[in-house]
Amino acid sequence: MVDNVQLNAEGKLKHFLSIDGLSKTLLIEILDTAESFAGMSEHAVKKVPLLRGKTIVNLFFENSTRTRTTFELAAKRLSADVISMNIATSATSKGESLLDTIRNLEAMFVDMFVVRHATSGAAHFIARHSAPHISVINAGDGQHSHPTQAMLDMFTIRQIKPDFAALKIAIIGDILHSRVARSQILALNTLGAAEVRVIAPKTLLPAHVETLGVTVSHNLTEGLEDVDVIIMLRLQKERMTSALLPSESEYFKCFGLTPEKLKIAKPDAIVMHPGPINRGVEIDTRVADGPQSVILRQVGNGIAVRMAVMSMAMQVKGGS
Amino acid sequence: MVDNVQLNAEGKLKHFLSIDGLSKTLLIEILDTAESFAGMSEHAVKKVPLLRGKTIVNLFFENSTRTRTTFELAAKRLSADVISMNIATSATSKGESLLDTIRNLEAMFVDMFVVRHATSGAAHFIARHSAPHISVINAGDGQHSHPTQAMLDMFTIRQIKPDFAALKIAIIGDILHSRVARSQILALNTLGAAEVRVIAPKTLLPAHVETLGVTVSHNLTEGLEDVDVIIMLRLQKERMTSALLPSESEYFKCFGLTPEKLKIAKPDAIVMHPGPINRGVEIDTRVADGPQSVILRQVGNGIAVRMAVMSMAMQVKGGS
Amino acid sequence: MVDNVQLNAEGKLKHFLSIDGLSKTLLIEILDTAESFAGMSEHAVKKVPLLRGKTIVNLFFENSTRTRTTFELAAKRLSADVISMNIATSATSKGESLLDTIRNLEAMFVDMFVVRHATSGAAHFIARHSAPHISVINAGDGQHSHPTQAMLDMFTIRQIKPDFAALKIAIIGDILHSRVARSQILALNTLGAAEVRVIAPKTLLPAHVETLGVTVSHNLTEGLEDVDVIIMLRLQKERMTSALLPSESEYFKCFGLTPEKLKIAKPDAIVMHPGPINRGVEIDTRVADGPQSVILRQVGNGIAVRMAVMSMAMQVKGGS
Numbered sequence: 032m033v034d035n036v037q038l039n040a041e042g043k044l045k046h047f048l049s050i051d052g053l054s055k056t057l058l059i060e061i062l063d064t065a066e067s068f069a070g071m072s073e074h075a076v077k078k079v080p081l082l083r084g085k086t087i088v089n090l091f092f093e094n095s096t097r098t099r100t101t102f103e104l105a106a107k108r109l110s111a112d113v114i115s116m117n118i119a120t121s122a123t124s125k126g127e128s129l130l131d132t133i134r135n136l137e138a139m140f141v142d143m144f145v146v147r148h149a150t151s152g153a154a155h156f157i158a159r160h161s162a163p164h165i166s167v168i169n170a171g172d173g174q175h176s177h178p179t180q181a182m183l184d185m186f187t188i189r190q191i192k193p194d195f196a197a198l199k200i201a202i203i204g205d206i207l208h209s210r211v212a213r214s215q216i217l218a219l220n221t222l223g224a225a226e227v228r229v230i231a232p233k234t235l236l237p238a239h240v241e242t243l244g245v246t247v248s249h250n251l252t253e254g255l256e257d258v259d260v261i262i263m264l265r266l267q268k269e270r271m272t273s274a275l276l277p278s279e280s281e282y283f284k285c286f287g288l289t290p291e292k293l294k295i296a297k298p299d300a301i302v303m304h305p306g307p308i309n310r311g312v313e314i315d316t317r318v319a320d321g322p323q324s325v326i327l328r329q330v331g332n333g334i335a336v337r338m339a340v341m342s343m344a345m346q347v348k349g350g351s
Numbered sequence: 352m353v354d355n356v357q358l359n360a361e362g363k364l365k366h367f368l369s370i371d372g373l374s375k376t377l378l379i380e381i382l383d384t385a386e387s388f389a390g391m392s393e394h395a396v397k398k399v400p401l402l403r404g405k406t407i408v409n410l411f412f413e414n415s416t417r418t419r420t421t422f423e424l425a426a427k428r429l430s431a432d433v434i435s436m437n438i439a440t441s442a443t444s445k446g447e448s449l450l451d452t453i454r455n456l457e458a459m460f461v462d463m464f465v466v467r468h469a470t471s472g473a474a475h476f477i478a479r480h481s482a483p484h485i486s487v488i489n490a491g492d493g494q495h496s497h498p499t500q501a502m503l504d505m506f507t508i509r510q511i512k513p514d515f516a517a518l519k520i521a522i523i524g525d526i527l528h529s530r531v532a533r534s535q536i537l538a539l540n541t542l543g544a545a546e547v548r549v550i551a552p553k554t555l556l557p558a559h560v561e562t563l564g565v566t567v568s569h570n571l572t573e574g575l576e577d578v579d580v581i582i583m584l585r586l587q588k589e590r591m592t593s594a595l596l597p598s599e600s601e602y603f604k605c606f607g608l609t610p611e612k613l614k615i616a617k618p619d620a621i622v623m624h625p626g627p628i629n630r631g632v633e634i635d636t637r638v639a640d641g642p643q644s645v646i647l648r649q650v651g652n653g654i655a656v657r658m659a660v661m662s663m664a665m666q667v668k669g670g671s
Numbered sequence: 672m673v674d675n676v677q678l679n680a681e682g683k684l685k686h687f688l689s690i691d692g693l694s695k696t697l698l699i700e701i702l703d704t705a706e707s708f709a710g711m712s713e714h715a716v717k718k719v720p721l722l723r724g725k726t727i728v729n730l731f732f733e734n735s736t737r738t739r740t741t742f743e744l745a746a747k748r749l750s751a752d753v754i755s756m757n758i759a760t761s762a763t764s765k766g767e768s769l770l771d772t773i774r775n776l777e778a779m780f781v782d783m784f785v786v787r788h789a790t791s792g793a794a795h796f797i798a799r800h801s802a803p804h805i806s807v808i809n810a811g812d813g814q815h816s817h818p819t820q821a822m823l824d825m826f827t828i829r830q831i832k833p834d835f836a837a838l839k840i841a842i843i844g845d846i847l848h849s850r851v852a853r854s855q856i857l858a859l860n861t862l863g864a865a866e867v868r869v870i871a872p873k874t875l876l877p878a879h880v881e882t883l884g885v886t887v888s889h890n891l892t893e894g895l896e897d898v899d900v901i902i903m904l905r906l907q908k909e910r911m912t913s914a915l916l917p918s919e920s921e922y923f924k925c926f927g928l929t930p931e932k933l934k935i936a937k938p939d940a941i942v943m944h945p946g947p948i949n950r951g952v953e954i955d956t957r958v959a960d961g962p963q964s965v966i967l968r969q970v971g972n973g974i975a976v977r978m979a980v981m982s983m984a985m986q987v988k989g990g991s
Contacts, residue, residue, distance in 0.1 A: 072460040076404030078432075084716030086744060097455060100434055104406060104459055107432045112718075112747045114740060131947060135737060138970035139744055140712040307451060330458035392780040396724030398752075417775060420754060424726060424779055427752045627771060650778035 044343045046158040046167040049176035050217035064339035081347045082111035086141040089115040092148040102145045105337035137162045151175035166344035181214035183336040187329050199226040204264030205235045220244045230254035234275045255295040263304045266313045289315040301325045364663045366478040366487040369496035370537035384659035401667045402431035406461040409435040412468040422465045425657035457482045471495035486664035501534030503656040507649050519546040524584030525555045531625050540564045550574035554595045575615040583624045586633045609635040621645045684983045686798040686807040689816035690857035704979035721987045722751035726781040729755040732788040742785045745977035777802045791815035806984035821854030823976040827969050839866040844904030845875045860884045870894035874915045895935040903944045906953045929955040941965050
């Protein structure tokens with residue numbers, strides 16, 4: 032079985048490293064658990080004692096204030112103790128290896144690592160080499176996987192359009208370098224979406240992208256036809272300077288989502304983006320802030336989904 | 352009404368952005384609430400559950416360990432969860448706008464922003480553009496306002512000399528660039544102080560300073576006569592190099608508070624300073640550490656006043 | 672009495688600054704208290720309310736992620752509020768003196784300082800100048816003392832070999848610059864170890880080292896004979912460039928602990944190291960990860976020992 036390192040002997044979630052190898056049943060269990068936490072965020076007291084006395088370590092080898100903050104909030108709302116480590120300035124600078132850092136933290140009786148790393152496979156590596164009592168959550172590894180982002184996207188879609196089998200979803204932008212897109216495609220196919228389309232210039236698509244279970248378009252106007260859900264990807268500035276793309280304005284002209292382009296999709300189509308958005312590069316500000324945008328709802332749902340994954344990996348039940 | 356963005360429909364404190372526009376009644380309510388927290392700091396357990404389950408975000412766009420630490424302590428002693436964000440190294444460095452950062456944090460269901468920013472008006476801007484459930488506390492914006500500092504000064508004065516109507520207060524130093532002085536002058540006048548004097552070289556006074564409701568002196572020896580409360584301001588080193596002042600030693604000779612100068616004021620006059628102090632620049636070390644100094648008492652009172660403002664803005668009652 | 676600043680009027684621990692001046696009875700009380708916390712680390716809920724409502728400030732003037740993290744975890748598991756201050760980037764950079772920083776934090780009604788500083792004597796200085804209600808814990812000062820490290824080493828030794836009077840202990844490496852070694856030698860002698868040997872090249876031994884109560888060897892093969900406990904020290908890279916040592920490989924050949932060298936000691940000898948380890952410099956990776964190594968157990972014990980010292984200094988009883 033692929034990636035069964037993620038499951039314990041009873042088939043329950045132990046680590047959350049990638050969507051790959053997880054069943055539809057398990058993904059739905061994550062969404063249902065997140066549902067039970069989502070209501071809580073609007074309570075006066077946004078806190079449950081599910082992970083009281085547990086220690087969660089944020090191991091961020093790559094800087095990401097937004098993702099780190101949502102994991103930290105999720106952990107605190109579960110009443111866990113959180114230690115955030117900026118690894119760039121820590122022990123590894125004394126020449127200690129990643130494995131020694133992990134072994135030392137384990138020895139301090141911590142319960143969970145939330146790992147962000149620029150290298151694909153880093154979270155898997157840590158999960159494979161951690162003590163049995165530790166759970167590992169992947170908060171983004173290289174160009175490989177960002178499974179909590181994908182699940183918060185699934186959660187947001189399901190809130191508004193509950194029947195995945197009826198949905199055509201377009202993912203637009205830099206598919207080639209996007210761990211978010213990889214995880215979304217896997218999750219959407221596992222949940223049985225009617226069609227997953229990727230829309231991008233040829234230079235920003237992986238070779239043999241069809242084998243991921245997607246249809247392909249190089250033209251935004253054609254690609255948006257009949258679509259229920261539009262997922263924009265963030266365009267990294269460095270793509271511009273690396274000769275993969277002519278210029279920001281050229282990119283925006285061809286692949287930027289404007290109010291006019293949006294009209295091509297179904298009238299009730301929703302617009303998503305993992306953030307942070309580049310206004311005027313991949314998305315027009317009128318679309319980002321418009322009535323079809325659910326971008327900020329995604330952010331809030333990120334807390335609920337992370338609370339779900341964290342509590343499930345620790346084998347505790349919860350929600351209100 | 353000026354600044355009524357600070358008050359909710361019932362006239363209660365919703366944001367705390369500046370002293371401007373707040374009534375004497377409201378300022379006294381803040382002082383009375385702080386009084387109820389001040390005793391608690393000496394208890395064995397310095398914690399009340401007033402803000403349990405609330406999330407407070409320290410948004411510090413400008414570094415200030417001391418102020419950030421007092422807000423963090425105040426929040427923790429109210430049992431809130433605190434996230435401290437050093438914005439210089441975060442999302443905005445990915446090119447995200449201030450407003451997008453705010454929108455994203457709001458979407459995470461946080462309850463309060465504590466804002467420190469080098470630009471005058473930043474906290475007002477954020478308060479005006481935040482969701483209705485969010486409270487904003489100004490922890491210092493540019494040269495405009497530092498209202499919690501002013502209120503902890505008022506609290507300290509009232510502890511020792513309760514009748515503002517009987518008091519002559521001198522504020523000494525760089526009035527021109529000081530957000531602290533602006534807020535102090537407003538608070539003292541609102542609370543009905545008998546006289547507020549500013550003492551400074553002409554280059555460090557704003558034009559038409561009298562319109563703020565102060566009397567003016569350019570001579571420390573004359574200005575200190577008959578004074579009950581002496582508030583020294585911190586002299587920023589950069590004033591020296593900017594040709595506004597001849598030299599540190601020259602400044603100290605004219606405007607530094609020495610034991611000799613202190614004798615000119617009333618014998619029971621108290622000496623205050625917002626910190627951190629420049630020993631030998633604006634204040635002689637014998638005065639800073641002397642029996643009339645209440646500088647360290649101000650620091651402790653800062654916690655009580657910040658607990659008061661935070662709990663009032665969240666519409667919870669408290670104290671012991 | 673030496674160092675009696677550490678004890679209150681009843682002879683109880685008030686500060687924990689160095690092993691010097693502490694009685695055997697007190698060291699054993701620390702070990703026994705740590706014992707009561709050690710079991711807790713494996714509980715589902717690793718938290719006791721002993722220091723609820725207390726504020727502990729981590730004052731790290733020198734960067735040390737590992738030590739700071741264990742103190743932070745220890746404090747959180749005692750339910751204290753923790754503020755971590757990276758002093759390099761804080762108030763002192765505004766020109767404030769160490770003493771002013773301390774005075775200000777005291778005024779915020781904090782209860783404990785955990786101090787790490789590059790200057791020998793810094794923690795003593797702070798303890799001597801702090802308000803009576805404050806406890807100070809030394810987390811390493813210059814080349815002087817690192818008493819919590821020494822006590823976690825004693826705790827680890829006692830877990831495996833409870834009778835100190837029967838033990839020969841070898842400390843190997845850079846004795847000259849090591850605060851850890853100084854504290855270990857004092858603790859072992861106070862606890863009545865049969866023999867403490869130091870093994871090092873002459874350039875890495877202090878003058879008159881025998882007066883510390885140790886036997887001396889310059890030869891690892893001779894020195895390891897008959898030894899029950901082997902404590903390796905970390906070799907700082909800067910020693911290599913400072914002409915005190917020829918080269919890393921030369922050092923490893925003479926003083927590196929290999930499986931072959933380890934056989935010279937008693938068959939049940941244990942191998943210790945304060946971390947972080949330099950694999951292939953002072954210790955062979957097969958020894959570091961081998962069955963006689965207790966290096967990771969030391970890390971976990973560090974939490975229990977720090978919980979013990981913190982709760983004792985605050986005069987609260989605890990453990991499970």
